[in-house]
Amino acid sequence: MTSSDVIIGTRRLADELLRIGAPVPSLHPFGRITIDFSRLRTRFPFMLITPQWQVERLLLRRAEEAGAAILRGVRVTGIRQDADGVDVDVSYPDGATATLRARYLVGADGAGSTVRQSLGMPFPGKSAIRSVMLADVLLERAPDEPLNFASNEHGFTFFAPFGDGWYRIIAWDRQLQLPQDAPVTLEEVRDITERTIGDDLGMHEARWLSRFHSDERQVPRYRQGRVFLAGDAAHVHSPAGGMGMNTGMQDAANLGWKLAAVVHGWAGDALLDTYHTERHPVGRRVLHVSHARGISGIAITYPAPCGSHPLTGRRVPDLRLAGEPARLYEALRQGTFVLVGREAAAVASPWAGRVKTAAPATGLRPTLLVRPDGYTAWAAEDPDPAEVRRALTRWLGEPDHHAA
Template sequence: MTDASATTEAADTPHHTADTTDVLVVGAGPTGLMLAGDLAQAGVRTTLIERRPPGISNLTRAFAVHARSLELLADRGLAEELIATGSPVSSLRFFELLTLDLSRLADRTRFPFVLITPQYEVERLLAARARAAGVAFRHSTRLTGLTQSADRVTATTEDADGTEGTLHARYAVGADGVRSTVREALGMPFPGSALVLSMALADVRLAGGTERTIAANAAADAVALVVPFGDGWHRVICSDARRQTPVDEPLDLDEVRETTRRALGTDLGMHDPRWMSRLQSEERQVPAYRSGRVFLAGDAAHVHSPAGGQGMNTGLQDAANLSWKLAAVVQGRTPEPEELLDSYHAERHPVGRMVIRSSGTLIRMVVAHNRAERALRLLAAKAVGSLPPLLDTVLGQISGVGIAYPRPRGSHPLTGRRAPDLRLAEGRLHELLGRGRFVLVAPEGEPPRTTPAPADAVRAHWLSARRDALLIRPDGYIAWAAQTGR
């Protein structure tokens, strides 16, 4: 194992502190908060450091919570409270050519919609859960160095008042965003390129009423997306092919109005912006999500077009995949710790690559300018809308409920697939998964003869006459399946 960086441990001084934890999480966005809360809930000593001061950011940033993320939040008892903060939207409309009806997901998930709510609401609920679980928060603290040895990770930090510190941990996770300090300390490349140089974002009020449909349209040289939050505020995302402004240039509402008017034919009477920013849309992914005792998750590992609203959702799903594996290793509950930790990269890296490709395809369709590209866009939209199997695949991918992990050769066909929220004799599956353990589901009175279920797995039984047995991982994926005796 090699050092994560050339940084050396700081010597103890009157302005230096040292501490030890099981897992160090860097970054208090949704990914880091989900991960830290899961670890602490499982009884793992967890420290979370964040450069920002305490308090919830007033920036909305992400705004879409898809079905799979709502399922994960339901496992943690947070879904209903989050839904109350936002607006469920049941359709996505693109180019005035294609409408994706999310109600088609009703037989696959309890949440056949996309929830439009500001990212800070997600952070607020996850932060409260993490604190209640015992996460040690260190706000206004930046990471200044990171090294690792055979048995630990050493992080050096600096607080707002200049106090330097050292943190020793068994493992560390970088969930610190696109400009990840952890990734830089590892010397990990972040290959890729800019997809669209500049997009303008604004949260505004509109002169008309609040719709419950996400709408997008593109003209020859402009594209705009309007998303209702359901409380009178709307997110507008737009791009002007004629004016690709650097992201650090100031943005005013007149520019947003003009670009939106060219794309939609109207600026919708937008006024009173509460937040505006520029975004550079990029496609990048690290080659490895694990480097020794250090892991990368969320935007620190992958970044892609905002099309489809999958960024925050992919990060939350990274966290759910990694947290139970780290907890099992730290607590000595797995006979093959290295193989289990390696499975995080094996399962999540292909998902990140898929999201980059799909969101990139969508944004390229959106910003198509020449006649041939627009014709191709029309054909693609018609194909999706007219072929139900293709439509269901697209919906499963965007919502996350269609994502599956590779299964070992010769294993049951259900292995690696996401388990729906089954109704069981002991309650709904999401309620049982909230305990953070495996769930073994089998026919009443007929336990499987052999099963890889851990000793502390929750036992549950079918309400129906099903004769199979399922071992469901803490993140809701099927680890093992088999037919029982009869």
């Protein structure tokens, strides 16, 4: 898994994905190098292969349990914003129209984003590769590797198992560059497979076939007034490496807690500007590495003020904690900050409801203030209570002086 292991792990979704997915402990792309995931600093030191719809199903369930209202088939047709909020024009499946109003709007509506277009936001970049075929197929013979990638002068094929006998194939035929809306046949996929790996693997049934082109594009700004862009609405890139969904989920995790902080009144509007500051460089990096088979976001860091502790802005592993909950990611489940330190509870009590406190199970020396998205907001070696209070005030606003 990539950097989204923080999100999935903290929201009690990882266990179910592990039951239905196929773990891959290492990769051997091109047959010449080995990528060993066991060395990653995560409780999930492997790549987990599972259909995207399974991840979407679990995230949908989580959103509904949290009280989110999901409106299906509703289409945004335009937006307008003023100093106090955003008006969103929508059309419903039955033809009815309405205007919805909110304090903020997040456009996560894909590569063809209506929200982005309504803002007049440019989407500079280029088309990297055209007429790529996608197929879910049954095979009589499994590829040599769980994740099999082969390329030559004819094109390339990539196989990933779903764990239930079906395989996802991404294939490109250099000699057959058809329009994106041209139908895909099983014969086309079988033919390029045989020409790239020398065997069609007994491919005999397809349950889904499509064609797409891969662009590399990114908006110049992730925020315009009260409107934000996230996921494919903000950046698109090669599907190689599977970083698209992970990057979009990290966008949402980064922006979500910041919006909550501002809406609840304990952070100022300037906090929302850090969404662009932190995530735009990540999107730019993904554009550069995805086509070169970059596959992990665990090493992603965010800018830290000069003189900060070295852990500031870095992803925090799933630390073991003393007492309950037993792990950091469990403590993050409610979407609050977590202060990890020996004397954390007494110092943080005036910020109750905004931060949870925990003591490390091992001899962890630094005191850590962990953001809801699993990154270190602040850290210090053996800080005094006044230092901790200053950090809490900076990140969580003024304390509640009436709290115990």
